[in-house]
Amino acid sequence: MRGRLITLEGGEGAGKSTVLATVRERLAARGLDVVVTREPGGTPLGEAVRALVLDPAYGPVCAESELLLMFAARAQLVRSVIEPALAAGRWVLSDRYSDASYAYQGGGRGQPAARIAELESWAAGVRPDLTLLLDLPVAQGLARAGSRAAADRIEAERDDFFERVRAAYRARAAAEPQRFRVIDAGAELGAVQAAVTAAIDAYLAAQDRR
Numbered sequence: 001m002r003g004r005l006i007t008l009e010g011g012e013g014a015g016k017s018t019v020l021a022t023v024r025e026r027l028a029a030r031g032l033d034v035v036v037t038r039e040p041g042g043t044p045l046g047e048a049v050r051a052l053v054l055d056p057a058y059g060p061v062c063a064e065s066e067l068l069l070m071f072a073a074r075a076q077l078v079r080s081v082i083e084p085a086l087a088a089g090r091w092v093l094s095d096r097y098s099d100a101s102y103a104y105q106g107g108g109r110g111q112p113a114a115r116i117a118e119l120e121s122w123a124a125g126v127r128p129d130l131t132l133l134l135d136l137p138v139a140q141g142l143a144r145a146g147s148r149a150a151a152d153r154i155e156a157e158r159d160d161f162f163e164r165v166r167a168a169y170r171a172r173a174a175a176e177p178q179r180f181r182v183i184d185a186g187a188e189l190g191a192v193q194a195a196v197t198a199a200i201d202a203y204l205a206a207q208d209r210r
């Protein structure tokens with residue numbers, strides 16, 4: 001039986017990396033074979049693209065280049081990691097995936113959604129089965145991210161860019177409620193983890209009933 005692709009999405013500092021371990025443990029406890037990856041990255045080529053696209057030394061980067069670089073990394077990840085894993089019945093958990101391109105390059109940079117959809121169709125070809133959107137106010141996420149490390153090229157954007165990113169994510173979740181679960185990521189960590197656990201358990205229960 002084919003595996004499932006679960007993606008974690010959200011703005012800067014939303015807590016994706018922090019809750020990823022919770023999701024992985026929940027899936028593994030059910031005996032599922034889980035592959036964890038991230039975007040951009042997840043392959044040697046993808047990690048090199050990540051270093052390029054996030055390095056402030058290359059800025060300013062035009063929106064078209066940024067979009068194509070994200071999909072160059074994604075195409076490689078799908079073909080060498082995601083698709084083989086799903087075909088082998090493994091479950092894939094990805095820290096960001098194609099919704100990030102709709103949010104950042106679409107909402108943030110103004111690239112047309114139809115263009116991104118076309119890239120998604122031929123360069124990626126695999127859509128997530130379940131997406132957890134960790135949603136929180138932009139200022140709260142930036143404060144969390146900022147308390148950690150030096151800003152990368154995208155983290156250095158202005159607040160209005162991140163407001164457009166958040167709006168695009170929320171619009172996608174509203175348009176596809178069967179795929180998205182929106183998590184209040186502004187809550188304290190225990191509450192976020194509980195909400196994530198409940199969402200995963202509900203999804204697994206629904207899979208069992210199929």
Ligand code: T5A
Pocket residue numbers: 010011012013014015016017018019039040054070095096097098099100101102104105144145148154155185186187188189190192
């Ligand atoms: N990008 C990516 C695009 O533009 N297009 C694309 O198609 C793709 C795939 C890299 C960048 O690339 C862009 C988006 C990004 O700008 P990334 O590495 O996933 O993507 O970038 P970030 O969002 O910057 O990752 P972060 O590590 O900042 O965010 P996380 O993983 O969401 O947050 P996390 O877990 O590291 O938590 C941040 C801090 O908050 C604390 C944590 O301990 C940590 O210190 N924290 C909490 N504190 C209090 N309460 C809670 N509930 C907390 N949860 C976490």
